[in-house]
Amino acid sequence: MKITIYTPESSVRSPRKLIKDMFTDLSHSHELAWRLSVRDINAQYRQSKLGILWAFIMPLATTVTWIFLNMSGIISVKSTDIPYPLYVFSGTLIWSIFMDSLLAPLNQTNAAKSMLSKINFPREAIILSAFYQLLFNSGIKMLMLVIAVIIMGFSAGWMLLLFPFALLILILTGISIGLFLTPIGMLYNDIGRAISLGMQFVMYVSPVVFPIPISGWVRIPFMYNPITPLIMIARQCLTGYSGNFLPGFVIVSFSMLIVLFFSWMIYRITMPVIIERMSA
Amino acid sequence: MSETLIKAENISKKFCLDLKTSLWYGLKDIGSEMIGKKNQFHDVLREKEFWAVKDISFEVKRGECLGLIGRNGAGKSTLLKILNGIIKPDEGRIEMHGRVGALIELGAGFNPILTGRENIFNNAAVLGFTKEETQQKLQSIIDFSEITDFIDTPVQNYSSGMKVRLGFAVAAQMEPDILLIDEVLAVGDMGFVLKCFNKMDQLLNNTALIFVSHSMPQVSRICTELIVLGKGEAIYQSNEVSKGISIYYEKFPQLAGNVTGTGQAEIKSIYLTSGEKDSRNLTSLEIEHGDELTVHLNIKFNEELQSPSVGLMFYDKEQRNFGEVFNFKDEIVLDKVKGSYSFTAHFKEIQMGQGVFSITVGLTDFTGGTRKSIFRMQSVIYFRVTSAKHGWAPMQFTPEWKIENEQ
Known part of the structure; x- marks a missing residue:
């Protein structure tokens, strides 16, 4: 019979057991995570007439805004190697996928608060469910992008097959960073606000609506921004070559995996402390 | 197992x-x-x-x-x-x-x-x-x-x-x-x-x-x-x-409950006695299961009432009304009364189990054949019953048992 023991001691003190438990729980949480994502996706669309269309309306609106700004001459964007509308459209869609991923761990954990404080289920299920939902939502956006580039005749050809992989790395990076901030974000809602605000600035030093400047000091934050290679590679898979970002992409991917693992560990260890403060 | x-x-x-x-x-x-x-x-x-x-x-x-x-x-x-x-x-x-x-x-x-x-x-x-x-x-x-x-x-x-x-x-x-x-x-x-x-x-x-x-x-x-x-x-x-x-x-304080009434009559005093014990001298009256108990009641009729009747209701701590007294009119006949009267109700043997109980007093009047509530005082007095044995139900009966060997 399974024996569970609870003591005040931190589980970090027996790391081997901790890591084993993490993976056991992860493998046990697939079923629940699947169910939770089906639930959330169903609920999301059942009370909506436009349904899935909402996934496009936001990026489309942003695209139209930027095209207008560019055409009216209020803002002049240096020429991009693909038509500007396509640049902005792909940029905003890819960016929205990243933002969703970044905020998903905190939002999902917050939404599951009452369940977390009352029922003992593998906590990994919350994050896994967030991941499944992101795959679903991003899948729709991805399809839309692929169709758009093919119609406009700027498709990268066989490279399109790598596009899902590039997006996957983007999603996982978002989740890793978001997950890292979740424990503190659960205690203080300043974190959530700070992310939303901060990311507005980060967007302008990412190749989302502006191309990377060729010279000048503004180029520096663009080049050191870890999201830049992810977006560039994703867009490259979509529309073809646009600079050598592969090394950056590989470095970010590997660092992301390490961050993801430790964020997961922290999330797991600190969850009882957080729940205690929430229900206290 | x-x-x-x-x-x-x-x-x-x-x-x-x-x-x-x-x-x-x-x-x-x-x-x-x-x-x-x-x-x-x-x-x-x-x-x-x-x-x-x-x-x-x-x-x-x-x-x-x-x-x-x-x-x-x-x-x-x-x-x-x-x-x-x-x-x-x-x-x-x-x-x-x-x-x-x-x-x-x-x-x-x-x-x-x-x-x-x-x-x-x-x-x-x-x-x-x-x-x-x-x-x-x-x-x-x-x-x-x-x-x-x-x-x-x-x-x-x-x-x-x-x-x-x-x-x-x-x-x-x-x-x-x-x-x-x-x-x-x-x-x-x-x-x-x-x-x-x-x-x-x-x-x-x-x-x-x-x-x-x-x-x-x-x-x-x-x-x-x-x-x-x-x-x-x-x-x-x-x-x-x-x-x-x-x-x-x-752990819960004993609270006297609400009083409702028309003001035509009021309780001047209520106390309990059992043998030597008198609730007026005690913070709470404690009796043994099987002891006797007397309820003393002084009621003042402010207005003339046709034919009033006193009812006593027993409540346990769950506020369940598990017993009441319904023989007042068989014992006492009041006809067009006014002023103060003292009543006593004597219980020969208290059959409640261990616990704290309260008594609610009600007065009703029959005027012209219709029943009318004059007042009702919820949980106006408390007493405690102790017993060597514990039982959950409020009433603990102790009948005489007999056994016969049928052969």
């Missing part, structure tokens, strides 16, 4: 009174959890902290039920959460053997927009069922919940009782070794509560049960052992459940 399934040793848990401080401590705790250093704060209270649970130890074997009772905020739910592994103890050690099922919240994972049927799957998944298991049990869940007609209606249109039904129906499919139940049967109609109890009785054969409740009849029905919690500490712990319930009741 009597192995120990739950073993709790010296469990303590502290909470913080103030939210801002609590969050700050939370941040610090996250830090020390991650470094894994022995937290030097575990056994001392920091500023603005208190012990929500202090030094609780117990064991529960298969087939036993431990009841946790106490006033709101006594630490019952906190203790359950620690046992369920949702929060960590600050001191002590817990061993749980086998599968744990918790009925702390029914219907966890329900989404109001989705239908009852869909939510069965959601709830079941949260409780750890696989999809196949749920599919198999789906029909029995729907049958148990008795809401077949509304099973494809969104849950947001359900009444709270219906949600509880559906939640319990799913939870009842668990086959745990340890079951933790927290106050979940409070909603739901009588028929359903009984159904739940039958289910729990069934489960009890094979589980170690921990039951948190404010309903003493439920506690006395199911528990084999009892812990009375007060400010986080166990103030009583024993397998004499009835005694524990009496102790729990003593």
